Amino acid sequence: MHTVLSVDAMDLLWMIATVLFLYSSLSFLWKAFDCRRNQNCYLFDYVCYKPSDDRKLSTELCSDVIKRNKRLSMPDYKFLLKVVVNSGISEETYGPRSIIEGREESPTLDDCDDEVDDCMYSTLDELFHRTGISPGDVDVLVVNISMFAPAPSLTSRIVNRYKMREDVKTFNLSGMGSSASPIAIDLVNNVFETRKRTLAVVITSESIAPNWYCGTDKSMMLGNCLFRSGGCSFMLTNDPSLKHRAKMRLKCLVRAHSGANDDAYSCAMQNEDTDGRVGFHLSKSLPKVAVRAFTENLQALAPKVLPVGELALYVIRGLRHRLRRSKETKAYAGTAVRVNFKSGVEHFCLHTGGAAVIDAVGSALGLNKYDVEPARMTLHRWGNTSASSLWYVLGYMEAKKRLRRKDRVLMLSFGAGFKCNSCLWEVLRDLEDGGAWEDCIQAYPPQSLVNPFMDKFGWVNEA
Amino acid sequence: MPAVPLPEFPMWAKFGYRFIVNNFVTLFLVGSMTAVGWELLQLGPDDIMALWRSLQEKPIETLSAVFLVAFVAALYFMSRPRPVYLVDYACFKPPSTCRVPFATFMEHTRLINSDKKSVQFQTRILERSGLGEETCLPPANHYIPPNPTMEASRAEAQLVIFSAIDDLMKKTGLRPKDIDVLVVNCSLFSPTPSLSAMIINKYKLRSNVRSFNLSGMGCSAGLISIDLARDLLLVHPRANALVVSTEIITPNFYAGNQRSMLLPNCLFRMGAAAILLSNRRREAGRAKYRLAHVVRTHKGADDRAYRCVYEEEDAEGHSGISLSKDLMAIAGEALKSNITTMGPLVLPMSEQLLFALNLVGRKLINPEWKPYIPDFKQAFDHFCIHAGGRAVIDELQKSLQLSAEHVEASRMTLHRFGNTSSSSLWYELNYIESKGRMRRGNRVWQIGFGSGFKCNSAVWKCLRTIKGPVDGPWTDCIDRYPVDIPEIVKL
Numbered sequence: 001m002h003t004v005l006s007v008d009a010m011d012l013l014w015m016i017a018t019v020l021f022l023y024s025s026l027s028f029l030w031k032a033f034d035c036r037r038n039q040n041c042y043l044f045d046y047v048c049y050k051p052s053d054d055r056k057l058s059t060e061l062c063s064d065v066i067k068r069n070k071r072l073s074m075p076d077y078k079f080l081l082k083v084v085v086n087s088g089i090s091e092e093t094y095g096p097r098s099i100i101e102g103r104e105e106s107p108t109l110d111d112c113d114d115e116v117d118d119c120m121y122s123t124l125d126e127l128f129h130r131t132g133i134s135p136g137d138v139d140v141l142v143v144n145i146s147m148f149a150p151a152p153s154l155t156s157r158i159v160n161r162y163k164m165r166e167d168v169k170t171f172n173l174s175g176m177g178s179s180a181s182p183i184a185i186d187l188v189n190n191v192f193e194t195r196k197r198t199l200a201v202v203i204t205s206e207s208i209a210p211n212w213y214c215g216t217d218k219s220m221m222l223g224n225c226l227f228r229s230g231g232c233s234f235m236l237t238n239d240p241s242l243k244h245r246a247k248m249r250l251k252c253l254v255r256a257h258s259g260a261n262d263d264a265y266s267c268a269m270q271n272e273d274t275d276g277r278v279g280f281h282l283s284k285s286l287p288k289v290a291v292r293a294f295t296e297n298l299q300a301l302a303p304k305v306l307p308v309g310e311l312a313l314y315v316i317r318g319l320r321h322r323l324r325r326s327k328e329t330k331a332y333a334g335t336a337v338r339v340n341f342k343s344g345v346e347h348f349c350l351h352t353g354g355a356a357v358i359d360a361v362g363s364a365l366g367l368n369k370y371d372v373e374p375a376r377m378t379l380h381r382w383g384n385t386s387a388s389s390l391w392y393v394l395g396y397m398e399a400k401k402r403l404r405r406k407d408r409v410l411m412l413s414f415g416a417g418f419k420c421n422s423c424l425w426e427v428l429r430d431l432e433d434g435g436a437w438e439d440c441i442q443a444y445p446p447q448s449l450v451n452p453f454m455d456k457f458g459w460v461n462e463a
Numbered sequence: 464m465p466a467v468p469l470p471e472f473p474m475w476a477k478f479g480y481r482f483i484v485n486n487f488v489t490l491f492l493v494g495s496m497t498a499v500g501w502e503l504l505q506l507g508p509d510d511i512m513a514l515w516r517s518l519q520e521k522p523i524e525t526l527s528a529v530f531l532v533a534f535v536a537a538l539y540f541m542s543r544p545r546p547v548y549l550v551d552y553a554c555f556k557p558p559s560t561c562r563v564p565f566a567t568f569m570e571h572t573r574l575i576n577s578d579k580k581s582v583q584f585q586t587r588i589l590e591r592s593g594l595g596e597e598t599c600l601p602p603a604n605h606y607i608p609p610n611p612t613m614e615a616s617r618a619e620a621q622l623v624i625f626s627a628i629d630d631l632m633k634k635t636g637l638r639p640k641d642i643d644v645l646v647v648n649c650s651l652f653s654p655t656p657s658l659s660a661m662i663i664n665k666y667k668l669r670s671n672v673r674s675f676n677l678s679g680m681g682c683s684a685g686l687i688s689i690d691l692a693r694d695l696l697l698v699h700p701r702a703n704a705l706v707v708s709t710e711i712i713t714p715n716f717y718a719g720n721q722r723s724m725l726l727p728n729c730l731f732r733m734g735a736a737a738i739l740l741s742n743r744r745r746e747a748g749r750a751k752y753r754l755a756h757v758v759r760t761h762k763g764a765d766d767r768a769y770r771c772v773y774e775e776e777d778a779e780g781h782s783g784i785s786l787s788k789d790l791m792a793i794a795g796e797a798l799k800s801n802i803t804t805m806g807p808l809v810l811p812m813s814e815q816l817l818f819a820l821n822l823v824g825r826k827l828i829n830p831e832w833k834p835y836i837p838d839f840k841q842a843f844d845h846f847c848i849h850a851g852g853r854a855v856i857d858e859l860q861k862s863l864q865l866s867a868e869h870v871e872a873s874r875m876t877l878h879r880f881g882n883t884s885s886s887s888l889w890y891e892l893n894y895i896e897s898k899g900r901m902r903r904g905n906r907v908w909q910i911g912f913g914s915g916f917k918c919n920s921a922v923w924k925c926l927r928t929i930k931g932p933v934d935g936p937w938t939d940c941i942d943r944y945p946v947d948i949p950e951i952v953k954l
Binding site (some may be wrong): 012014018020021024028031108109110146149150151152153154155156157158160163164165166167168169170172173174175176177183186187190191193194220253255257258259260261262264265268269270271272276278280296319404416417418419443 | 495521522523528530531534535538542605612613621650651653654656657658659660661663664666667668669670671672673674675676677678679680682687690691694695697698712759760761762763764765766769772773774775776782784799804914916917927
């Protein structure tokens, strides 16, 4: 009797121990899985800024604005107009009111505030409306506007306007250049990994009104010709329950900062010229610096993005190249081994720094005309809108109905510092919103990108 | 109707209550272990052998029980978040050539500003400010009139930031290539490329360093940077984060006459701090503090709070920071909100229980009971209150019921260094260390206020007793402190 009882008791104890053990391991596994679920960063939606039509900057208007600067001589005027005419920028881009109304040399704080407020509020209003999310549900708010940082910060301005919660985490990034969109995404992604079911809103734009250069240093006048008004607000979340409504999922993000190199640090820099006027200096070594930063980024990005097959091919091609070079040095010196990024990425959002930049990056990645079309068209329609340009390029792709489920999108941008940042997204469902391109997408791509005023201003291209 | 005051208990009763409630778990464990031990002692050696044999007969059960305990313990330890250590920090010590004694400040003001009323106003502010004669302004502000060029601003940034970082590297042996995260905050100067890029360039940091440059976020931005660095360290293993907090004075001299905008000229002074945070286990041995909590409160939804520290242009087009008269009231409200979130995280059980009982009592028994204000002195040993101005420190001393010694670090920092904005909290911490008051296990509460309006707090736990002499900005003058700061210094 005693032994039977003790056997039963032993079995019972054994069962309890097993059950407890299974329970603990299952809950541990669930916790690990749950963490993984929350580590996904989804792009819920994005809204690109479309300024009102009275802010369009035509070539004629640009010419007038340049002429207003009495300090410029005829060669300077010719140089600037040449830049504008050959930039690949259309008559439809936008500028700040202070410049259009003739106050470019003495913008007031109100002008700067108005420019930024118009962009932030109109995009945020639409973003909240489209997503149906209320501002009180926002947990993280990031603003990045490189060249304007008033006090209280722009994040506080938004918290005030939309009456956000007291425990909202705000971050106001500034001075980080045209490449700040991936930086803001990196910040939000990090916060997502420490908290569950979090909603983040990011606003990216640039401030032109207070940064108009009114001197005569050529390297600083380029900024005046190329930068245009633009911006974007986008919403990110790590809440798995919102996945079915989200547009894309972040797969990886790579940041490369070549600021340790002195040339890189000083090639795009805000400075005073010899007369004491502040302007944005773009040096001649910019292309070389950009290439170096780009290479560094790609070296880190390639293993994360490309399929194993392509990487293996790259290694083999590299070895063959090395062997050939050691045998016939002259013939192969200077040629680089190409990697076919199209094996791992379907769509490329390239930073619209300028026509030359787009072409150079495109050829380095092995892209054809179809692949660089979104970037060229964005440059044409919106100009160089700095950090938000990637989102206009994405908007073009979406309006053209190119983005299908499971496609991969690579965003690549450059910025002062000198940085090259990139991020890879996976499209979660077929996307069809027209967004800011809604009213003009049918006209793209146009027959010709040549400036319609080439006849009138073509003389600037002659000797 | 007047509120019914709470009964006063004798000291021994208060002490007994706190001891029992706060150490409840320990007392319970000790009690039960004593009881079991006593039982074991009663057993004879035969009984012990019988007990041992019965355990041996059931190896599976014993092993499962032991395994289960070990497994649960392992789960517990693994699920705890990575600790964030403050290895060390360094504050910028301004050179005495940048000193602005009262006489210099007044003379410059008279020569720059032709409006007599403005000069008088600034004199009155300075008399009551609580600042001393050794605060410093950057070289550009010593010109008559000041020379706020971008070049001069960059020069000031390089001077303050690089000195602080050099100091930190010497103290900790940190190598530039070991920095994984860089967070810089400077509210009123944000060039492109950013100050973070400037640091990356000077110290040749790695190309995959994660850098962030926060701007416009006010005097509480230092704790926002700590919050961001902490989030990054929670995610990336074996990482070092360098946080740099500063405010660049050069471009922000206000050249007009509006009173609400003249205050910053009188109070803001040069300063910077560089802090090394890490989550590497081997730093635990030499780290000074561990970060326990960061609580951020943003009152921007309220229009009054949003406008109380505001950058704007006056009628003549001079831009400056305007401080509203409601500042103290708003700071008080922001602090209350912050404490409401902070309280449950840091207050000992005894205070929380009293607060809960008081709350229940007020709701159910008698709504006229006076609300119980938890005693934060029970939760913290040291307080670092942002040295925003004398009024701020007075207000906080009153609302938190702190003694003069608790706010001594803040007052003395205001006296010696002025309002250095986001870095002031680190000068205050250094004061406490230099005075030899920081002991192992002490908890420190850093409170920052800033435009927005924000109130941010950080709680640190001291990991090792810090013995003097402490290397820092107070080294050569700590023996003179504390000084008696009169209500008004007649100028």
